[in-house]
Amino acid sequence: MDKALYIAMTGAKHNMLAQTASANNLANLNTTAFKSEFNQARALGVYYGDGHASRAYAITENQGTNFQHGAMIQTGRELDIAVDGDGFIGVQTPDGGEALTRAGSLHVDAFGVLLNGSNLPVLGNGGPIAVPPFEKIDIGIDGAVTIVPVGANADETVLVDRIFLAKPQTDAIRKSEDGLFRLKNPEAELEADATVRVVSGFLEGSNVNAVDELVSVLNLSRQYEMQVKLMQTVKQNSEASARMLQIS
Numbered sequence: 001m002d003k004a005l006y007i008a009m010t011g012a013k014h015n016m017l018a019q020t021a022s023a024n025n026l027a028n029l030n031t032t033a034f035k036s037e038f039n040q041a042r043a044l045g046v047y048y049g050d051g052h053a054s055r056a057y058a059i060t061e062n063q064g065t066n067f068q069h070g071a072m073i074q075t076g077r078e079l080d081i082a083v084d085g086d087g088f089i090g091v092q093t094p095d096g097g098e099a100l101t102r103a104g105s106l107h108v109d110a111f112g113v114l115l116n117g118s119n120l121p122v123l124g125n126g127g128p129i130a131v132p133p134f135e136k137i138d139i140g141i142d143g144a145v146t147i148v149p150v151g152a153n154a155d156e157t158v159l160v161d162r163i164f165l166a167k168p169q170t171d172a173i174r175k176s177e178d179g180l181f182r183l184k185n186p187e188a189e190l191e192a193d194a195t196v197r198v199v200s201g202f203l204e205g206s207n208v209n210a211v212d213e214l215v216s217v218l219n220l221s222r223q224y225e226m227q228v229k230l231m232q233t234v235k236q237n238s239e240a241s242a243r244m245l246q247i248s
Helices: 002-027 210-247
Strands: 041-046 055-060 072-074 081-084 088-092 098-101 134-139 144-149 158-162 173-175 181-183 197-200 202-204
Touching: 002 041, 002 210, 081 088, 134 197
Parallel strands: 081 202
Antiparallel strands: 041 055, 072 202, 081 197, 088 098, 098 181, 134 144, 144 158, 173 181
């Protein structure tokens, strides 16, 4: 009986973890460029020394990320950019490292540093991009940041820098808890890719499918109830067995 109890207990635990991931997906339904997560669990045997597995338990596999692109949302804002097709925007993390994102809601702070929506510096060819005072700013399809300096004519544009755009293989990167993407191999380096293109005046929407996630939450809830019911049944059977032993 304890075998059934063990299976039900671990199954219920991972049903709860899967529900948490689905709930997080739903909570980010309107988050710019959010990538939903897949849930996966499998059964593993429990071995005590040599021989066959005496128990089985459920284990959650590494959560996968759905890299499908979200819908393009037109904003008309000159500092909003969306990656056209595959690729990512490079940003600097608080610890000074490099990470990738597809969220392109950019702005320039009081010190002239180009930041993303999470206030992380956007990387250029030589580090964070610093923008001089400007009358107008534009971002080209190749990530080139050009401005019309203060006091200059409208046709006097200056190239400030070029946004770091990369296109690593999706199996080489992982999604971190902060929503940014990093290389799985800490010793590897991000490389710029000149083929990545961006569209100015647009943002990428979340790729979460609300209907699919709601259905998933309902299914996981029913599975959790089934696991709890199984644990209750095992308890009842154990109590019945104990009573029979007492009678005998």
